[in-house]
Amino acid sequence: MISNLLTSALPIAVREMQRNLLRSVLTMLGIIIGVAAVIVLMTLGSGTTRHVTEQIASLGSNLLMISTGKSMGPMQSSTAPKFKLADAEAIAREVTSLVAVAPQASSNATAIFANQNWQTNITGSSERYFSVNNRQLAAGRIFTASEVHSGAMVCVIGETLRGKLFATSNPIGARMRLQKLSCEVIGLLKAKGQSSMGSDQDDVVVLPLRTFQRRIAGNDDVAMIQVSAKDGVTTNEVKQSIQQVLRRQRHLSAADEDDFNVVDMKEIAGILSGTTQLMTSLLSAVAGISLLVGGVGIMNIMLVSVTERTREIGIRLAIGALEREILAQFLVEAVVLSATGGLIGIVLAVAIAGVLATVLHIPLTFSPQVILSAFVFSATVGVVFGYMPARKAARLNPIEALRHE
Amino acid sequence: MTNNNDTLLKLQAITKVYGMGEAQMLALRGISLNINQGEFVAVMGPSGSGKSTCMNILGCMDQPSDGHYWFRDVNVGTLSRNQRTLLRRHFLGFVFQGFNLLNRTSALENVELPLLYRGVGSNERRAAARLALATVGLSGWETHKSNELSGGQQQRVAIARAIVTEPLLLLADEPTGNLDSQRSEEIMALLVQLNRERGITVVMVTHEPEMAAYAQRIVQFRDGLIECDRKP
Numbered sequence: 001m002i003s004n005l006l007t008s009a010l011p012i013a014v015r016e017m018q019r020n021l022l023r024s025v026l027t028m029l030g031i032i033i034g035v036a037a038v039i040v041l042m043t044l045g046s047g048t049t050r051h052v053t054e055q056i057a058s059l060g061s062n063l064l065m066i067s068t069g070k071s072m073g074p075m076q077s078s079t080a081p082k083f084k085l086a087d088a089e090a091i092a093r094e095v096t097s098l099v100a101v102a103p104q105a106s107s108n109a110t111a112i113f114a115n116q117n118w119q120t121n122i123t124g125s126s127e128r129y130f131s132v133n134n135r136q137l138a139a140g141r142i143f144t145a146s147e148v149h150s151g152a153m154v155c156v157i158g159e160t161l162r163g164k165l166f167a168t169s170n171p172i173g174a175r176m177r178l179q180k181l182s183c184e185v186i187g188l189l190k191a192k193g194q195s196s197m198g199s200d201q202d203d204v205v206v207l208p209l210r211t212f213q214r215r216i217a218g219n220d221d222v223a224m225i226q227v228s229a230k231d232g233v234t235t236n237e238v239k240q241s242i243q244q245v246l247r248r249q250r251h252l253s254a255a256d257e258d259d260f261n262v263v264d265m266k267e268i269a270g271i272l273s274g275t276t277q278l279m280t281s282l283l284s285a286v287a288g289i290s291l292l293v294g295g296v297g298i299m300n301i302m303l304v305s306v307t308e309r310t311r312e313i314g315i316r317l318a319i320g321a322l323e324r325e326i327l328a329q330f331l332v333e334a335v336v337l338s339a340t341g342g343l344i345g346i347v348l349a350v351a352i353a354g355v356l357a358t359v360l361h362i363p364l365t366f367s368p369q370v371i372l373s374a375f376v377f378s379a380t381v382g383v384v385f386g387y388m389p390a391r392k393a394a395r396l397n398p399i400e401a402l403r404h405e
Numbered sequence: 406m407t408n409n410n411d412t413l414l415k416l417q418a419i420t421k422v423y424g425m426g427e428a429q430m431l432a433l434r435g436i437s438l439n440i441n442q443g444e445f446v447a448v449m450g451p452s453g454s455g456k457s458t459c460m461n462i463l464g465c466m467d468q469p470s471d472g473h474y475w476f477r478d479v480n481v482g483t484l485s486r487n488q489r490t491l492l493r494r495h496f497l498g499f500v501f502q503g504f505n506l507l508n509r510t511s512a513l514e515n516v517e518l519p520l521l522y523r524g525v526g527s528n529e530r531r532a533a534a535r536l537a538l539a540t541v542g543l544s545g546w547e548t549h550k551s552n553e554l555s556g557g558q559q560q561r562v563a564i565a566r567a568i569v570t571e572p573l574l575l576l577a578d579e580p581t582g583n584l585d586s587q588r589s590e591e592i593m594a595l596l597v598q599l600n601r602e603r604g605i606t607v608v609m610v611t612h613e614p615e616m617a618a619y620a621q622r623i624v625q626f627r628d629g630l631i632e633c634d635r636k637p
Contacts, residue, residue: 019509020509312507315506323487325522397466
């Protein structure tokens with residue numbers, strides 16, 4: 001009985017859909033957009049969360065950043081006096097719970113090799129920079145303590161810069177020009193990708209601090225001191241010890257506030273991941289709304305199309321179509337349209353999410369639950385709202401249905 | 406109830422009331438009518454005389470308020486909605502004033518439609534539809550969409566659709582109402598031919614005495630009653 005109904009309804013439904021291609025495409029469009037929007041937004045959201053989590057994991061363990069000025073955060077500008085190398089040395093000497101201390105100064109400058117040049121970030125630091133920041137070498141070596149001490153003209157470069165200046169040739173041993181300084185490339189850093197702030201961590205040159213101060217900056221300022229604490233020491237203790245040392249070094253009286261601040265990178269990472277999670281839930285809300293809007297669109301088209309087809313239903317009833325045959329036809333149409341639209345939406349979403357993930361450097365994580373629920377939701381909306389008005393129409397008196405224009 | 410073998414349908418004291426209470430309107434006030442197999446009956450009468458209501462009851466699309474309708478040996482009043490649909494499917498053919506073809510659909514597919522609901526296989530269906538289109542003189546127009554055909558051609562497609570199932574009774578509601586006189590004559594000639602050659606009983610509503618003249622019998626309606634039943 002039911003299979004009979006289907007075998008007669010299927011060709012009729014397929015024929016009707018081919019005949020009204022525009023209407024069919026419009027109906028599917030609502031489903032396609034709903035499904036695609038949800039999958040893309042949810043995928044990007046969870047991708048971003050994963051990205052941030054990975055970033056946090058790649059941060060140096062127990063990393064603290066000390067910078068001048070009072071404002072929070074790593075990017076502040078400040079009018080407070082800069083640190084000097086002596087400050088870093090004092091911290092290293094007096095705070096015993098530290099593994100390493102890396103004073104840093106940096107600026108932007110153009111790096112030149114052969115006929116290639118590239119604007120990049122130049123950082124001067126000690127040999128501790130690499131361990132504190134969790135940076136590994138892909139080739140060559142890092143500079144030694146004595147090279148740092150003597151201000152040797154050597155440098156370690158990042159992967160992005162290597163690509164821009166050296167293309168296929170081996171950078172190790174090459175002499176690169178940074179402003180007036182000519183320095184030898186002794187090491188190449190392993191690629192690390194974008195930081196959680198969005199800057200390219202591979203677009204860098206790292207020089208010994210003294211070389212940087214003398215040849216690039218022309219002063220003896222230290223912009224920032226990075227330290228990594230020993231395991232098992234609370235960062236609060238470390239913070240307090242550092243504060244004591246620096247207050248003395250900077251001759252602050254008891255009444256003065258700190259004109260520097262110590263930031264625990266884990267704290268920043270925590271704030272960041274909190275923000276990302278908030279963004280993800282926001283995206284989910286937007287996705288939910290677009291699915292709802294898509295659902296309303298499907299409803300609309302289905303309702304309008306059945307109303308528009310009342311006369312067709314009248315003709316079919318007069319000719320001898322049973323109520324259930326009319327219903328079967330509309331049900332099959334709704335199912336085929338909704339399912340096709342849902343599948344196209346999924347394919348489209350995978351493509352769009354793939355492109356966006358590449359452009360935004362976000363890892364792709366497709367969740368089968370999200371895909372399935374988006375599909376089921378819009379398919380259900382399509383079927384229900386294709387079926388209900390059809391049921392009403394199929395129950396009409398054929399005379400009235402035929403009079404409908 | 407004894408039925409003459411030749412009797413195709415029999416209306417007995419049929420009344421039809423629309424509305425309730427004060428607004429009640431009597432569309433049919435007690436119609437009795439016998440139509441035999443093979444007759445060509447023209448139904449005439451002014452608007453509101455009840456002829457369309459009577460046609461809807463004959464076509465099993467509407468139920469009388471009172472009275473009996475026998476189609477062959479079947480008391481239509483006792484049938485369910487689905488059973489009446491099946492009766493339409495197997496024994497009746499309809500031609501409407503407004504043609505009522507499916508839009509954007511080829512002539513052949515329109516004619517195939519009733520066979521589709523009868524569950525006829527696609528090859529057989531196509532062959533029968535071609536034959537029906539040939540009968541109404543539309544060979545070669547099979548693939549034309551209904552909106553690409555003239556009014557007369559559309560009505561002929563509609564007739565082909567009505568006869569493709571070889572019905573016992575063809576109900577035509579002002580089949581020439583939307584056509585000019587030359588097309589009207591062609592359509593009438595076709596109905597007469599189907600009636601004579603195939604023995605299909607035709608009941609046709611018309612306003613025009615010229616068209617009614619093609620029939621063997623004219624039933625005149627007035628105010629919900631049959632005013633006269635005569636030969637033309």
